[in-house]
Amino acid sequence: MSRSSSGFVAGLTAVALAAVGFLAYQASASAPDHPGKTDKSPSASASRSPKDKKNPTALPAQSGAGERVVYSLEDERVWLVEASGKVKQTFKVTPGTVDPAPGSYTVTSRTGAVTGTDGVPIEHVVIFTSNDGVAIGFSAAVDGSTPRPDPSKKTGGIRQSRAHGNVMWQFAGITQKVVVVP
Template identity: 45%
Template sequence: MAARLPSWAWVTGLTAGATAVVVALAVQADHGPRPTAAVARPGASASASPHATLSPKAPSVPALPDRSGEGRRIVYSLAAKRVWLVDATGKATRTFTVWPGTVSPQPGRYSITLRTQSLKGSDGVEIEHVMYFTKVDGVNVAFSNALDGASPPPANGQKLGGIRLHKEDGAALWSFGDQGTRVAVVD
């Protein structure tokens, strides 16, 4: 006759088995896809359907402005406060917003005339990736970014020609534009 197992042994065995299954499922779930929640945007209207769902839309990237030239170039839109880096085929490879200075260049065609790795800007901020392309009323106009990545301080009535970029955009522009690279300024 076989010996009978005490009840505590059965309970211990079942508990250990259940714990192992839960751990295995948790590890498997940790490597699976993550659900994402749709976020309602301000001004979104309610749907008439009780089962409607909001699907997130990718933010639209502003199109390269018309009549901004051809070939490899930097395009700067005064109204959009935006820069596009355009490859030799005419395709925008990157675009980003900027903080313009108080002095703006006229729409037209320019080229990078001088590049300076870093210096103190006319607003007193340490800047880097400085790329000059024109002068307006004695004020140099250049792309740059603050060393600390901050947006520019208020101008307080100063004439400033610095077009400030986010730090990562400044690095991308620096890599893209050498001395002589064309710059198209559009409205």
């Protein structure tokens, strides 16, 4: 590479780094104290009414309104809810060892494929919050497994089958509302 093209590349790199730094500064200045958390009001904590004993897969009461993903900590179940309030799909999940607090969040990032904190290759990662420094979101193991995580490791992955991971990936884009109920 010639001396002038090296200088040109260095200049472009400096401009790119400055732009990324500026954008990071803007993002941090407008970011909430708890990434992904959108509402801390008591009604948003989605307090749960008694379970529907006749229909245990029924959408939890007080889980919000509009299009959203609802995740029940107690039931280890997810509901994908359309804007009309109709449940598009519901399915069981396997939680990680670190749970999100009940409340309303938004999807903050998505990754097509990566290795999970437990060392398992995962896909369709949909992150909506963090707790104790651990990212929390939905994912599917590439091998299709959903075993209970090692309790000695801090993991925030809420595992679902690959088929359900595909559905979640299509439904839950960036800024999609996620409501966590007890």
